[in-house]
Amino acid sequence: xxxxxxxxxxxxxxxxxxxxxxxxxxxxxxxxxxxxxxxxxxxxxxxxxxxxxxxxxxxxxxxxxxxxxxxxxxxxxxxxxxxxxxxxxxxxxxxxxxxxxxxxxxxxxxxxxxxxxxxxxxxxxxxxxxxxxxxxxxxxxxxxxxxxxxxxxxxxxxxxxxxxxxxxxxxxxx
Numbered sequence: 001x002x003x004x005x006x007x008x009x010x011x012x013x014x015x016x017x018x019x020x021x022x023x024x025x026x027x028x029x030x031x032x033x034x035x036x037x038x039x040x041x042x043x044x045x046x047x048x049x050x051x052x053x054x055x056x057x058x059x060x061x062x063x064x065x066x067x068x069x070x071x072x073x074x075x076x077x078x079x080x081x082x083x084x085x086x087x088x089x090x091x092x093x094x095x096x097x098x099x100x101x102x103x104x105x106x107x108x109x110x111x112x113x114x115x116x117x118x119x120x121x122x123x124x125x126x127x128x129x130x131x132x133x134x135x136x137x138x139x140x141x142x143x144x145x146x147x148x149x150x151x152x153x154x155x156x157x158x159x160x161x162x163x164x165x166x167x168x169x170x171x172x173x174x
Contacts, residue, residue, distance in 0.1 A: 011166055048083075049092040051129075053099075055082040066132070070098045096129065103128040103136075110137050120147065126167050127151065131160035 013019035046054045055065030064072070067082040077098055085091035103125055107115045115121060124147070128136045135154050142150035148164065151157050 011162075011169070015169060049086040050089045051086075051092045051096040053082075053086040053092055053095055055086070066099065067095060070095050070102060073102055074098045099129060100125055103133045106133045106137065107140075111140060123164060123167065127160050127164055130163045131157050135160075 010019060010023040014021070014023055048054075053067055055067035065082070067079070067086060071077075071079040077094060079085050079095055079098075080088070080091060085095060107121075107124060107128075115124075118124070124136050124140065131151075135151065135157060136147075138154055139147045139151035142153075144150065148161065152161050
C-alpha cells in the first residue's frame with residue numbers, strides 16, 4: 001500500500017479547505033531562511049536538492065542513473081558528481097533544465113516531431129522528471145486518449161500521479 005508523505009497530505013488538506021495556509025509557501029520560507037543550505041538531505045527515494053534529483057541506477061546494477069545520463073549527454077555543462085551537484089541549487093537547476101531537454105528529445109525521437117504541438121507536452125515533461133521518460137512514453141503509446149490513466153496503471157507511478165495533481169493546482173492557481 002502506498003502511504004502519503006507529509007507534504008502530500010498537507011497539499012490535499014489545503015486543496016480541500018481543511019488547512020488554511022498554502023503549503024507551497026513553505027518552499028519560499030525554506031529557501032529564504034536557508035539559502036544554499038536548503039534541501040541538502042536525501043528523501044526515501046534518494047532525491048536530493050532543490051529539484052529533487054536522483055541518481056538511482058536501475059535494479060540489478062545495469063545502466064546509469066539519471067544524473068549521470070545528463071552529465072554524460074551534456075559534457076559541456078561540466079556537471080559535478082551527483083552528491084555535490086544535486087545538493088547545489090545552481091547545478092541542480094542546470095541539470096533539471098538539461099534533463100528537460102533530454103526528455104523532450106526522447107519524446108521527439110520516439111513519438112515524432114508532432115509531439116511539440118501536443119497541448120499536454122509540458123505535463124509529459126513534468127511527469128518524466130518525476131517517474132522517468134520511459135514510463136511516460138509507455139503511457140503515451142497505450143491505446144486511448146487518457147495518458148494519465150495509462151500512466152496510473154504502470155508500476156511505480158502513484159507518486160507521479162500525485163505530483164501531477166500538485167502541478168495542475170499550481171498551473172491553475174489564480
